[in-house]
Amino acid sequence: MGGDSTETHPPTPQQEAVVTPWTVSGVIDYDKLIKQFGSTPISEQLLQKFQALTGERPHVFLRRGIFFSHRDLNELLTRYEQGDKFFLYTGRGPSSTALHLGHLVPFIFTAYLQRVFNVPCVIQLTDDEKFLFAKQPKGSEAPKPLEHFQQLARENAKDIIAVGFDPEKTFLFTDTDYIGYLYSNVLKIQRATTYNQAKGIFGFTDSDNIGKHGFPAVQAAPSFSTSFPIVLKGEPNMRCLIPCAIDQDPYFRMTRDVAPRLTYSKPSLIHSKFFPALQGENSKMSSSIAESAIFLDDTPKKIKTKINKYAFSGGRQTIEEHRRLGANVDVDVSYRYLTFFLEDDERLEQIRQQYASGQMLSGEIKKELIQILQPLVEEHQRKRQLVTDEVLDKFFEIRPLKF
C-alpha cells in the first residue's frame, strides 16, 4: 500500500489529475475517475441494503459519499445475506511515524465494517514496498535500511490498533515477517502477470529496480484466503472485501484479472476519496510537510494553530463581503473535515447553511472543527498509549481468528 505520496501538489485548475498508487496530484474529478477505472458508484439502493443488513444507519463515510465507489460490493452483500462470511483486507505502507488524520480514514471505516458485519480482518503493512520504492536520498545521505521500515510498521500498527479493531478478529502482519505464508500466492500471481501488463497498470520503467516489478503480487496475495491458512482456518475460497483509497485500485484491478486463472474469487472493493490537505481539497496530505495536515501526535494547541493558520477557507476577504455573498463551502477545508468527523447530520447541515449564507464566519467554523478534532486526537493518543508491546504482539500473532 502506498497512499502517502510525497509528490502531492496543491491543485491548479489547469492541472490534469494523476492518480496512481505513488502519485496523486491535480484536480480530481471523482465521477471521471469512476469511469476511467471502470468501477461503480455507490447507489442509494446499496446504502439501503447496508442498512437492512446491519440494522443501523450506514457510516457517515458512506452516507456522505466519502466511500463513493466499489467493485462487486452488491454481490458480496447478497452472498453475505445468504450466509457466506467474508473477510476484510486493508493495509498501509509504513513510510513515517507521524500518521495524520487522513491515514485513519480507511481504518476507521474497516473497523466499522468489522463491527457491523462481524467478520475477520487482515491488515498488511508493506515494509517491503516502502523499502523498494523509497526515493534515493539526495547527496551523501545513505538510503534508509530495511530495518527502518520494519520499525515504522510496528509504530504505525499502534495507531491502527488504537482505531478499535477487535483483537479476536484482527490479524496484522508485515510483509517481511509474513512472506512465507504469502509466497505461494505471490508466485501464482506473478506467473499470471507479464511485465507488459504491470507496466501498463503501474507505469514501471526499465530503470526501476527488479523488486518493484514483482511487488504488486505481494499486495495482491492477501486478497485470497489461502494466504491465511492458519488465520482464516484454511478456508479455501472465502470472499474478500477491500476498503481502500481509490489510488490503490490498480493493484486490485490486477488482482481481479488474475483471480479466475487461480480459481479464486475476485475480491470486492470499496473506494474512498482522498482526505484533503489543510491547504485545499483535491490533494493528499504529506507526512513530510508538517503544515499540510493534522498529525495524530499534535497537541491541542498545535491543532488550533494549524487550523486557524493553514486550513484553506472558502470565506470571503472581508466580513462585509462574507455576510453579503456567504462562504464557498465547496472549497472550504474546515467544512470538508467536518463532513468526516462531525457525526451529527443535522448540526452539519446547519453549519453548512449558516456558513454558505454568510451568517457563520470562517473563524467560527474553524472553531467548531477545532472543538471536534482536539478531543478526537487526544482520545486517539490515549488509546494509542494502551497499545503496549504485548497488545501489539497479540495482533501480530499468527493464530486462528474468531469468526
Added chain:
Amino acid sequence: MGGDSTETHPPTPQQEAVVTPWTVSGVIDYDKLIKQFGSTPISEQLLQKFQALTGERPHVFLRRGIFFSHRDLNELLTRYEQGDKFFLYTGRGPSSTALHLGHLVPFIFTAYLQRVFNVPCVIQLTDDEKFLFAKQPKGSEAPKPLEHFQQLARENAKDIIAVGFDPEKTFLFTDTDYIGYLYSNVLKIQRATTYNQAKGIFGFTDSDNIGKHGFPAVQAAPSFSTSFPIVLKGEPNMRCLIPCAIDQDPYFRMTRDVAPRLTYSKPSLIHSKFFPALQGENSKMSSSIAESAIFLDDTPKKIKTKINKYAFSGGRQTIEEHRRLGANVDVDVSYRYLTFFLEDDERLEQIRQQYASGQMLSGEIKKELIQILQPLVEEHQRKRQLVTDEVLDKFFEIRPLKF
C-alpha cells in the same frame, strides 16, 4: 538454479555457442567462455594449494579440468589457511524426478569439498524458479501447479543426499519453504538491481512474467551468511564458495556486483564444464529425452543398451580403418564419461592410449564404461533407498549446523 535446459541441441560446428542459465547450445569453447565471463582458469599452482590444504590429491574433477574456472577461489583458500571458515552453497532447479548422471557432478564435487575442508553446506532447491520459468504447455494441457515442483524438490533431495553429504553439516531447503529467511536479503539485492541490468545479464523480455524479473535475487540471497541466521549460527559475514556449472555464473556475477553495496563479502565461485549428452560432447543432457542420458533410475540392462546404442563414438567406420587411424578420443563420449567416473589415473591413460592408437575398439571402451557405471548407479540407488522421509526431514530441518 536452472541447469536442466530443454533447449539443448546437438552441436553443429557452425553454431555459435549460447550459454545462459536456461539455454546451453552450440559448440562450447571453454577458454573463450572464461574470457567472455571474465573468470579465471584453475592453475596448476591453485591445485597445489588445494593439495597442501587438504592433505590429499585434488579430486579427479579438479585434476582433469572438469572444474576448470573460478572467481576469487585463491583468496578464499588463503583466508581459510588463516583460519577463516567458509560455507558451501550449491543448488538445483527441480524440474524432473529423473535425474541423470550429469546432475550429480556438482553435488559429488560439493560433498568432496565439504569433506576435505570440513565446512557447512547449504543446498537450495529452486521450486519457485521452475514454476515461474516453466514453459506454457502446448494445447489444452494445464500448466504444472506449484505443488508439482515442490514435490519434485523432495524427490531430487533424495538423490542429492544419497551423494553423501554430512547430515550434521548440510542444510537443504526449498525456496517456497525457506523464503521467510531469505526475504530481507532478496529485497536488498532487488533494490540494488535495475531491470536494465537484469535484462543485460539474463536476457529477460517485457513479455516475461514479473516473477522472473525478481527471481535472480532469490538465487543470489543464499550467497550471504545472513540468510542463515539459525543454520550458520548468526555469522554476519561468513565467506561463501559456490560450486556450479558455468551456465549459472550470471546469477553470481550479479551477486558479486551488489555484495559490496550490501556490505557483504563477494562469494567465491568454482565452475564446471557440462557433462555431455550420450549423443555428443559440448551439449547438456535433457531430462525429457530418455536416450540423451544415463538416468539414476536406469537398470543395469538399460545402461548397457544406452551406452552401446547411443554413446557417440570416436571410433572409425570399419575395424580396419580403426586399427589403422585409431579413435578420435576428443569426441568420444565413452572416453569422456570415463574421465568423470574412472578414478584410476593410470588405467584411464592406458585406455586413452590404446583407444587412440586403434588397439582398443569402440565396443571395448564402451564395455569398460558399462562396467563402471552399472555398479555406480546401482550403488546410488541403494543409497537413495536409505533416504527415508525421516532422513529427508532431518536435512530440511532449520537447525544450527556443526562447524
